Amino acid sequence: MSDKNIDPKGLIREAYNIENIALPECRSIFLDWAIGVPQGRSAQRSIKALLKLYQSDHPDHPMTQVLTEGLAPAPVAKRRGGRAARIKN
Numbered sequence: 001m002s003d004k005n006i007d008p009k010g011l012i013r014e015a016y017n018i019e020n021i022a023l024p025e026c027r028s029i030f031l032d033w034a035i036g037v038p039q040g041r042s043a044q045r046s047i048k049a050l051l052k053l054y055q056s057d058h059p060d061h062p063m064t065q066v067l068t069e070g071l072a073p074a075p076v077a078k079r080r081g082g083r084a085a086r087i088k089n
Contacts, residue, residue: 006046006053009036015063016054023062030066047071 007013011033015026037043047070055064 006049007033009033011036012050012054012063012067016058016061021062023065026062026066030063030070034070044071 011029015021015029018025034043037046047067051064051067051071054061055067058064
């Protein structure tokens with residue numbers, strides 16, 4: 001997978017080039033990148049490829065933290081709301 005395929009808009013690359021970028025901005029950029037991952041392509045695999053590209057040169061960068069967090073398993077959805085939540089016992 002080439003760099004152009006994993007980050008076609010260059011969002012992640014540019015995040016690493018922005019001086020003094022903070023964690024919230026990196027999360028926002030990551031979300032924009034994640035929304036653009038083509039259907040059928042593994043986001044996990046793409047994140048691993050991005051980490052391979054950038055992590056060694058930028059281990060303490062907030063985007064590295066965000067990408068690492070992106071590899072964590074998604075939380076299990078819990079039922080919220082509905083009739084039972086509205087009725088008091």
